[in-house]
Amino acid sequence: MAVSTIPAADLRTFSEYLKGCKRILALLGAGISASSGLPTFRGVGGLWRSYDATDLATPEAFEANPDLVWQFYSYRRHMALKAQPNRAHYALAELARRNKDFVTLSQNVDGLSQRANHPLSQLRLLHGSLFTVKCTSFYCSYSRENEFADPIVPALAIPKNVPEPKPSTDDKTGEEASKSLYGTLGVSEGEELDISDDRVPLSPLSPDVLPHCPECKDGLLRPGVVWFGESLPSHTINLVDSWMKSGPIDLILVIGTSSRVYPAASYVDKARARGARVAVVNMDRNDVGSSGLNPGDWFFQGDAGAIVPEILKEVIGEI
Ligand code: OAD
Numbered sequence: 001m002a003v004s005t006i007p008a009a010d011l012r013t014f015s016e017y018l019k020g021c022k023r024i025l026a027l028l029g030a031g032i033s034a035s036s037g038l039p040t041f042r043g044v045g046g047l048w049r050s051y052d053a054t055d056l057a058t059p060e061a062f063e064a065n066p067d068l069v070w071q072f073y074s075y076r077r078h079m080a081l082k083a084q085p086n087r088a089h090y091a092l093a094e095l096a097r098r099n100k101d102f103v104t105l106s107q108n109v110d111g112l113s114q115r116a117n118h119p120l121s122q123l124r125l126l127h128g129s130l131f132t133v134k135c136t137s138f139y140c141s142y143s144r145e146n147e148f149a150d151p152i153v154p155a156l157a158i159p160k161n162v163p164e165p166k167p168s169t170d171d172k173t174g175e176e177a178s179k180s181l182y183g184t185l186g187v188s189e190g191e192e193l194d195i196s197d198d199r200v201p202l203s204p205l206s207p208d209v210l211p212h213c214p215e216c217k218d219g220l221l222r223p224g225v226v227w228f229g230e231s232l233p234s235h236t237i238n239l240v241d242s243w244m245k246s247g248p249i250d251l252i253l254v255i256g257t258s259s260r261v262y263p264a265a266s267y268v269d270k271a272r273a274r275g276a277r278v279a280v281v282n283m284d285r286n287d288v289g290s291s292g293l294n295p296g297d298w299f300f301q302g303d304a305g306a307i308v309p310e311i312l313k314e315v316i317g318e319i
Contacts, residue, residue: 006300006310014279014298015314021250024099025271026092027264028106028113031256031282035305036083037165038110042258043284057227062136066220067205073223074156077130080110081150083165087319088255088308089116094316096122103243107257107264109225124236126264132224133211140216143224152221155209168303232263240267249276256282256304259289281307 030040041048055061055068062069093116096102104123106113109130113123133152135142151157211221226232244267252271259265268278268289279298280288293299300307309319 006302006307010298010300011311014300014311017277018251018312018315022099022101023247023249024095024102024251024253025244025249025267025276026102026104026253026255027257027259027267028092028104028108028255029257029259029264030108032086032088032304032308033083033108033110033112034256034283035086035088035168035303036112037167038079038083038112040256040258042260053228057225058229059227060229062222062227066207066210066222070156070210070223071205073130073225074151075158076110077152077223078150078158078162079165080112080130081148083110083112084167085112085116086167086305088304088306089113089118091309091312091316091319092116093118094319095312098316103240105240105264105267107261109223124240126226126232126236128223128225128233130223130225133221134224135213135216135219136222137213137216137219140213140219142213142215142219142221145224153209153211155205156211168305244270244274247274249274252276252278253308254278254280254282254289255308258284258287265289279311281311 030038034040040046041053043049051072055065056072057069089112092104092113096104096119100122102122104113104118105126106123107127109125109127111129111131114120129145131147132143132145133147134144207220213219213221249271252268254268257265259268269291272278272291272294277296277298278293279300280293281300281302281304282288283302285299285301288299300311309316313319
């Protein structure tokens with residue numbers, strides 16, 4: 001579906017409502033960054049289609065294979081740095097500047113909202129950041145934000161011929177981006193990677209060449225992202241909860257997320273319980289979350305990079 005086909009009546013009712021909104025929440029998922037050419041996690045071309053999340057995004061996986069996990073995250077750091085924020089990231093940043101009671105909850109770890117100059121006090125990173133590193137030693141509390149070195153250590157360099165993320169021109173962005181992932185990891189296009197057999201294309205690396213803590217000089221560093229089985233950052237959650245409790249919420253924008261990962265997805269129902277109407281922007285009409293849409297909610301189907309600036313235009317102007 002082309003973005004130019006946003007139904008005029010929906011755009012009109014949404015814009016009218018938006019103009020009167022005071023307290024607004026947004027929940028972002030990988031779909032907003034698919035518009036910048038980064039792969040999503042689920043669905044066609046998604047990262048978890050070729051890998052099992054538990055092999056790459058759990059503390060147990062890191063314990064067992066820190067080299068495999070670091071190669072995966074080194075690749076994602078590289079791709080995120082090569083990608084550029086898109087018009088949806090800029091539109092939300094502009095909405096935040098115009099409305100101090102607008103808070104964005106992002107499940108994305110790619111840093112694109114920050115690079116679009118989204119006011120940081122109005123951006124809550126539920127799943128951490130690819131560009132934070134933390135020491136894994138029990139005895140060390142070293143953590144550092146904004147660690148942008150690419151590669152972070154020479155052994156994790158990404159081959160020079162890796163295709164760069166391609167921003168979306170149509171609905172195929174996730175698919176486009178994921179082709180380059182298959183390429184890098186040595187799996188031919190269209191081929192499914194079964195990580196359990198001996199075709200795993202990542203080369204084993206000695207722990208010695210992986211990133212180490214500069215403070216204790218002993219522990220391995222790990223990416224500062226939230227893995228499955230880990231808690232969301234408590235400071236961030238407390239800030240979000242106290243904002244949510246401090247008044248009724250008019251609107252929640254649910255942009256580019258499959259709404260399948262909890263507790264992040266639960267913010268939609270929490271916002272609804274505080275009075276919010278829901279506006280979903282997604283490529284897939286089925287991805288509206290487990291409780292679906294109510295009368296008075298909106299569903300805008302298509303590419304977030306094109307739809308979001310369009311639906312916010314009445315309030316933020318042209319982006
Ligand atoms: P998913 O991959 O689960 O969902 C991406 C969503 O974006 C899907 O609903 C797509 O239909 C939609 N989509 C794809 N391209 C789009 C586009 N150009 N415009 C608009 N929508 C588009 O990603 P998340 O919902 O972000 O967690 O996944 C949530 C969490 O699960 C992630 O933070 C990650 C993952 O496993 C961890 O790694 C812990």
